[in-house]
Amino acid sequence: MPELPEVAALADFLDGHLRGALVTKVQIVSFAVLKTADPPFSALEGRTVTGVRRFGKFVSLDAEGLFFVFHLARAGWVRFTDAPTDTPLKPGKGYIAARLSFAGGSGPLGVDLTEAGTKKSLAVYVVRDPSDVPGIAALGPDPFSEGFDADTLAGILAASPHQIKGVLRSQSVMAGIGNAYSDEILHAAGMSPFALAKSLDGEAVKRLYDAIHSVLGTALREAAGKPPAELKDTKRSHMRVHGRAGEACPVCGDTVREVSFADTALQYCPGCQTQGKILADRRTSRFLK
Structure with missing residues (x-):
């Protein structure tokens, strides 16, 4: 399971590569991972990524005030590519749980959320505020936060x-x-x-x-x-x-x-x-x- 150091590196990597990119398509392949319904995940499309940050072991992608938040749990991971395929994904097939496609300054970009194994616990949220995610709202202090002595x-x-x-x-x-x-x-x-x-x-x-x-x-x-x-x-x-x-x-x-x-x-x-x-x-x- 990725923990604070890996999730921080993931957030920084995605922020560096996606900030300023346009969200062109969101595909939820495994609907079991999607934990929210309002706003719909399709509302992310057409918005520009303004930042990516970490909350505990959650990663939050800010698309002009709408947030795509994910928690990788035990077997989830991120696959990033600057040469994404246009092939549509079939729900319930393979190990890709969700795919986000972007149009960046240097061309198309893609992010897949993957999950191996039979015990599925990767979670995705589309929210208006990261604190709307129950797991984020319940977080204790970050060990590197100001005032944690x-x-x-x-x-x-x-x-x-x-x-x-x-x-x-x-x-x-x-x-x-x-x-x-x-x-x-x-x-x-x-x-x-x-x-x-x-x-x-x-x-x-x-x-x-x-x-x-x-x-x-x-x-x-x-x-x-x-x-x-x-x-x-x-x-x-x-x-x-x-x-x-x-x-x-x-x-x-x-x-x-x-x-x-x-x-x-x-x-x-x-x-x-x-x-x-x-x-x-x-x-x-x-x-x-």
Whole structure:
């Protein structure tokens, strides 16, 4: 699933390539992805793109005051082309969920929203204001927003009775962090994923705050300027524990371990995070659902 760094890079890439382009055609191939009916998606056609920005893990394309907003969820992605085809798409066929066609200064442009796998959760909204999207309206503060400091984080954690892994992933608590970067942040902070948020003392909160900004900041710099086709590999190549169960931790050399749940898994290093303790597999737990 793309998280804050990849979504920020996607938004910046699309803004750089689409700002000033005319929306010529919108095709919704899988109507299950379209979550709104008013205004109709066809109302975007004939409007000029005035900007693209990120809200948490949502991307919002502004077409003269009408917004095309999408959330890529677990298996969604963006395919950009400067040589689009005119072939009409058939609803319900293939892995393309939606296609936007543009007329840019240098010629035609195309953006496909794709989704692989059988569990479909990619979501598209056409709204008059991004805050009309329920997921955006419910977002917590962005870790890079003005005013988000260690004291802000301390207040969030003190009010939560939940484990820190779940708190980091909760979009209503902090916007943009998902399963992968929460693993990386907790590893950088030397913190167990099962630690209770409200139990963290001042030193631990500061360590976590620094880890959030160092991990996400590095990932933002690595993703910046890259086209959508390169972002997944860039993300994977910089992971130290996430997706690396069974490998040696690059910090202490211990074996990276995994805890599985009903529909996801986390990875951690016992040597760095749990004083060598191996955490129990909670496959049947509802944690993180």
